[in-house]
Amino acid sequence: MRKEELQFEYPEDLVATEPRRPSRVMWASPSPREISLDDLVEKFERGDLLVINETHVLKRRVFAGEREILFLREVSPRVWEVLFPSRDVKIGQSLELPEGRQMKLLEKGRPQRVEIDADLDAGYFERQGEVPLPPYIQKARGARHAQAQDDSWYQIFWARQAGSLAAPTASLHFTPAHFERLRSRGVRIEPVTLHVGLGTFLPVTADDLRDHVMHFEDVEIPSATWAAVLEVRLAGGRVWALGTTVARTLESATAGKLLPGSAGLAFKGSTDLFITPGFQWRVVDRLLTNFHQPESTLLALVASFAGLSKVRAAYQWAIENRFRLFSYGDLSVWSK
Numbered sequence: 001m002r003k004e005e006l007q008f009e010y011p012e013d014l015v016a017t018e019p020r021r022p023s024r025v026m027w028a029s030p031s032p033r034e035i036s037l038d039d040l041v042e043k044f045e046r047g048d049l050l051v052i053n054e055t056h057v058l059k060r061r062v063f064a065g066e067r068e069i070l071f072l073r074e075v076s077p078r079v080w081e082v083l084f085p086s087r088d089v090k091i092g093q094s095l096e097l098p099e100g101r102q103m104k105l106l107e108k109g110r111p112q113r114v115e116i117d118a119d120l121d122a123g124y125f126e127r128q129g130e131v132p133l134p135p136y137i138q139k140a141r142g143a144r145h146a147q148a149q150d151d152s153w154y155q156i157f158w159a160r161q162a163g164s165l166a167a168p169t170a171s172l173h174f175t176p177a178h179f180e181r182l183r184s185r186g187v188r189i190e191p192v193t194l195h196v197g198l199g200t201f202l203p204v205t206a207d208d209l210r211d212h213v214m215h216f217e218d219v220e221i222p223s224a225t226w227a228a229v230l231e232v233r234l235a236g237g238r239v240w241a242l243g244t245t246v247a248r249t250l251e252s253a254t255a256g257k258l259l260p261g262s263a264g265l266a267f268k269g270s271t272d273l274f275i276t277p278g279f280q281w282r283v284v285d286r287l288l289t290n291f292h293q294p295e296s297t298l299l300a301l302v303a304s305f306a307g308l309s310k311v312r313a314a315y316q317w318a319i320e321n322r323f324r325l326f327s328y329g330d331l332s333v334w335s336k
Helices: 037-043 122-128 135-141 169-173 176-184 223-235 244-254 297-306 308-320
Strands: 025-027 033-035 049-053 055-057 061-064 067-076 079-083 094-096 102-107 112-116 161-164 188-194 217-222 239-242 265-271 286-290 331-335
Touching: 025 037, 025 308, 033 037, 037 176, 037 331, 049 223, 049 244, 169 286, 176 188, 188 223, 188 244, 217 223, 217 244, 223 239, 223 265, 239 244, 244 265, 244 286, 244 297, 286 297, 297 308, 297 331, 308 331
Parallel strands: 025 331, 049 188, 049 239, 055 161, 239 286
Antiparallel strands: 025 033, 061 067, 067 079, 079 112, 094 102, 102 112, 188 217, 217 265, 286 331
């Protein structure tokens, strides 16, 4: 598959800069049409399973003057992998962070590696960090800093496992009331964890998708969740994945990407699974997800699940009908 096949045009004013509740829903099969969130709940049947991602977004975006730095992970004491614009920064050069901390560039790349002159703990990021909103939201707002409301807007209500660098945004559409209604209909809801990182949000850079390098992201599947998947499949029910992160997590288990877990976990590890057209789906029957950016690995995943021509046609329909796009935008639902 070529990167250019994942390209499409859209009006900039369709980029959502804040959530709108209730959101609109595009039901994509067999042809796109709009339904309500209440209608969507009615699409679930007794015995179905909805799998959710319970990752919690970290406040890891820090400003050093006008330069934004996304702190990805600490690889050794005071040595971090980060992302920031470093073209004009030399190896060995230091930048000043808030509270007088010094950050020295050790290695360039994607990500870069830096050394901090003092420990950066959770309290530091709580004081100085912001939720890492996607750059297209900043651009559409005309503002680089997050708003106070983003701390709640960009976090799911059931988030329990801290570690994500972006929100699993399909989850932002749902409230506790939706989950109560689903359970009352006999739908099971079970969690997994995928901490969103570079594997999810870096765009495709290679012209041929086979040459794109996916970064690893940490994953856990509880034993109860995997048991529910097997039981629902055996009974003829459907597995609904709430978001591309859930889809990648579940399919990583059957693709041999994860190790057996322990202490209540069926699988634990990290995945670099890149799902593109031609992938053999073994677990997920329905995919709920936001609209994704052109030339993204997420759009490639949706194209793999539903078919590239179908996805392109549905996206064109959604744009013509003024659906709001991307992280704070509207929801789409796909069947294989």
